[in-house]
Amino acid sequence: MDDSEEIAPAVQSILDAARERGGGGDRVSVSPRSLSDAFDAAAADGRTPVIAEIKPTSPTANGERTDDPVDLARQMVEGGAAALSVLTEPDHFGGSARTLERVRDAVDVPVLRKDFILHEDQLDVVEADVILLIVRFLEAEGTDDLADLLTAARERGFQVLVETHTAAEVETAVGAGADIIGVNNRDLAELEVDLGTFESVAPDVPEGVTLIAESGIQTADDVTRMCDAGADALLIGSAIMDHDAATDVEANTRRLTDADTDAVETTTTDT
Numbered sequence: 123m124d125d126s127e128e129i130a131p132a133v134q135s136i137l138d139a140a141r142e143r144g145g146g147g148d149r150v151s152v153s154p155r156s157l158s159d160a161f162d163a164a165a166a167d168g169r170t171p172v173i174a175e176i177k178p179t180s181p182t183a184n185g186e187r188t189d190d191p192v193d194l195a196r197q198m199v200e201g202g203a204a205a206l207s208v209l210t211e212p213d214h215f216g217g218s219a220r221t222l223e224r225v226r227d228a229v230d231v232p233v234l235r236k237d238f239i240l241h242e243d244q245l246d247v248v249e250a251d252v253i254l255l256i257v258r259f260l261e262a263e264g265t266d267d268l269a270d271l272l273t274a275a276r277e278r279g280f281q282v283l284v285e286t287h288t289a290a291e292v293e294t295a296v297g298a299g300a301d302i303i304g305v306n307n308r309d310l311a312e313l314e315v316d317l318g319t320f321e322s323v324a325p326d327v328p329e330g331v332t333l334i335a336e337s338g339i340q341t342a343d344d345v346t347r348m349c350d351a352g353a354d355a356l357l358i359g360s361a362i363m364d365h366d367a368a369t370d371v372e373a374n375t376r377r378l379t380d381a382d383t384d385a386v387e388t389t390t391t392d393t
């Protein structure tokens with residue numbers, strides 16, 4: 123990691139905790155539900171492909187949702203989510219591997235394990251269809267190499283979402299062999315969100331890579347904006363979880379999956 127760019131204290135604390143966390147026991151082997159098939163199915167059905175995120179709380183949330191994550195998961199799928207993301211980080215996001223296991227048993231869409239994986243043995247915690255690797259956190263001393271982790275994850279059957287924030291990180295991700303790339307609109311140095319990040323980084327992502335816009339997407343207009351800038355799918359947490367007001371998760375999801383975009387196949391009727 124480039125030490126000249128400080129990261130927010132909350133993020134440093136997350137990373138320190140992640141370094142301490144050990145892995146699981148037995149090597150995980152998963153038969154994954156295909157993420158790209160789930161996106162295609164959503165689009166064919168007229169829904170914008172959204173990965174809805176179960177995030178009980180976060181360093182930037184005001185409040186915590188204590189509803190059963192399995193209920194939330196069902197409501198998200200009912201609201202049209204193509205896939206789900208479940209935080210498994212326990213110390214800062216209220217997540218757990220057990221929550222992911224319960225959610226994955228309850229739904230039939232692909233489930234992404236959202237965590238801060240720095241070492242291969244941290245892959246052996248729970249079965250998931252997709253795991254996240256964050257480029258920025260895998261450039262520091264004492265973490266495994268991105269390309270090695272990508273291979274280790276695929277050997278276990280996982281699909282891998284590689285998270286970036288800059289054009290340079292996209293280049294690193296592509297060089298390591300990533301085929302699903304996320305651009306995080308949240309800057310981990312300041313924890314501030316700017317949807318312009320996706321717009322400026324997306325053109326550097328090669329054709330053929332599945333491209334996901336992450337963070338800060340609040341409204342149907344934001345969804346349209348990200349799809350116009352090239353997003354194949356959106357990763358949305360806070361606007362669906364609505365930590366302070368605890369509104370209807372199904373309705374929140376539907377509002378975003380129903381957004382008007384070219385990502386969905388429109389059928390014309392000849393009348």
Ligand SMILES: O=P(O)(O)OC[C@@H](O)[C@@H](O)c1c[nH]c2ccccc12
Pocket residue numbers: 175177236237285306336337338339357358359360361
């Ligand atoms: O709640 P938001 O702004 O819709 O963001 C969701 C997701 O992108 C965000 O939770 C996230 C993106 N990358 C991460 C890495 C770890 C933990 C969380 C994240």
